[in-house]
Amino acid sequence: MRTDRLVAILLLLQRREQVTAAEVARELEVSERTARRDLDALAMAGVPVYSMQGRSGGWRLVGGARTDLSGLTASEARALFLVASPASAATPTVKAALRKLVHALPEPFRVQAEAAASSLVMDPQRWGSSRIEHRPPRFLDELQDAVIRGVQVRLGYVDREGTETERTVHPLGIVAKGPTWYLVANADAGRRTFRIDRVSSVEPTDDPVHRPEGFDLAESWREIADEVGRRRTPLEVQAVCTPEGIGKLRMGLGDRLEVGGSTSDGRIEVVIRGYNEYALAGELAGLVEWLEVTGPPGVRHHLTLIANALIERYG
Structure with missing residues (x-):
C-alpha cells in the first residue's frame, strides 16, 4: 500500500x-x-x-x-x-x-x-464464516504476473478433499472475496475458480492465454459468485421487515439478504437465502421483533415449533 x-x-x-x-x-x-x-x-x-x-x-x-x-x-x-x-x-x-x-x-x-x-476485482463480502487469512497467499504475485503478461501456467492444486492435481490453465484475473483470494481461469473443463491458498505450485509457460473476446473480470465474477451463492444457500425465504430492522438483517445476513420495495403498511419486502428450512428458521427466530416470515410454509412451521419450545422452556 x-x-x-x-x-x-x-x-x-x-x-x-x-x-x-x-x-x-x-x-x-x-x-x-x-x-x-x-x-x-x-x-x-x-x-x-x-x-x-x-x-x-x-x-x-x-x-x-x-x-x-x-x-x-x-x-x-x-x-x-x-x-x-x-x-x-x-x-x-x-x-x-x-x-x-x-x-x-x-x-x-x-x-x-x-x-x-x-486484472483484479475486490469483493468485500465474505462467504459464510470463512476463516480470516492474515497474509496474502504464497503464489498471489506469480499468478497476477501471469494474468498481466497473458501467459498460461502449469498449476499444482490441492482440492478440499486433499487430492493434489496438476493442470495447465489460462489465467484471466484475480479476485479477493473478503479475506480469500481466487484465480479465475480457463481450463480444459471450462472456466474455473481456484482458491489461491490451495495452489501448491505455479510454473509459467511461454504459451499465450486464449482470452475470450469481450471478457470482463468483474462481470464474470458476479456470475460466478451468484452461482456459488445459489449452491451454498439454495433456499429462499420471503418476509417483510420493519424499516428499523433492516440494519439488523444486513448485519446478520450479509449478502444473503435482498431488499425489495415497501408494503402498504410501511414495512419492507425482503428475500433471505439459507441452507435449509430448519437452520434458517433457527437463524431468523431471534429477529421476530422486526421480521415476519411469509413463506415458504415449512419455515413458518419450524418457527412455530421453536416458539413452542421456548415457551415450554422459559414460560
Missing part, C-alpha cells in the same frame, strides 16, 4: 504546482503524519521534490512541477496501473490521473499496463 501511495503522490505533484501534507492526506485518506513521511520518502528515494516553509509553503517538484516518466520499466508501468484499477484504494481523482498516463507510455508497455488495471 505504501508503494501505491508514493506513486499517487508523485501524480498529485505532477497535476498541481504545489501540494501540502494536509492536501495529500485528504486525497489519499491517510493522516497528515503519514503524508509527511511519504513525501520525505520520495525525496530520500531521489525524486526531485522539495518543501517550502511558511504560510504559503508546501511540496513541489523541481523543474516546473513536472517530472519525466519516460524512464518507466514495464514492471513499473504495470504497478502504476494497478493503482488505477477499480480495486485500488486510491481516490477517483487519483485513479483518473493515473489512467490518463497510459497514453504517454511507450507502445510496448501499453498492453500490459492496461491489463494490470483490469
Whole structure:
C-alpha cells in the first residue's frame, strides 16, 4: 500500500504546482503524519521534490512541477496501473490521473499496463464464516504476473478433499472475496475458480492465454459468485421487515439478504437465502421483533415449533 501511495503522490505533484501534507492526506485518506513521511520518502528515494516553509509553503517538484516518466520499466508501468484499477484504494481523482498516463507510455508497455488495471476485482463480502487469512497467499504475485503478461501456467492444486492435481490453465484475473483470494481461469473443463491458498505450485509457460473476446473480470465474477451463492444457500425465504430492522438483517445476513420495495403498511419486502428450512428458521427466530416470515410454509412451521419450545422452556 505504501508503494501505491508514493506513486499517487508523485501524480498529485505532477497535476498541481504545489501540494501540502494536509492536501495529500485528504486525497489519499491517510493522516497528515503519514503524508509527511511519504513525501520525505520520495525525496530520500531521489525524486526531485522539495518543501517550502511558511504560510504559503508546501511540496513541489523541481523543474516546473513536472517530472519525466519516460524512464518507466514495464514492471513499473504495470504497478502504476494497478493503482488505477477499480480495486485500488486510491481516490477517483487519483485513479483518473493515473489512467490518463497510459497514453504517454511507450507502445510496448501499453498492453500490459492496461491489463494490470483490469486484472483484479475486490469483493468485500465474505462467504459464510470463512476463516480470516492474515497474509496474502504464497503464489498471489506469480499468478497476477501471469494474468498481466497473458501467459498460461502449469498449476499444482490441492482440492478440499486433499487430492493434489496438476493442470495447465489460462489465467484471466484475480479476485479477493473478503479475506480469500481466487484465480479465475480457463481450463480444459471450462472456466474455473481456484482458491489461491490451495495452489501448491505455479510454473509459467511461454504459451499465450486464449482470452475470450469481450471478457470482463468483474462481470464474470458476479456470475460466478451468484452461482456459488445459489449452491451454498439454495433456499429462499420471503418476509417483510420493519424499516428499523433492516440494519439488523444486513448485519446478520450479509449478502444473503435482498431488499425489495415497501408494503402498504410501511414495512419492507425482503428475500433471505439459507441452507435449509430448519437452520434458517433457527437463524431468523431471534429477529421476530422486526421480521415476519411469509413463506415458504415449512419455515413458518419450524418457527412455530421453536416458539413452542421456548415457551415450554422459559414460560
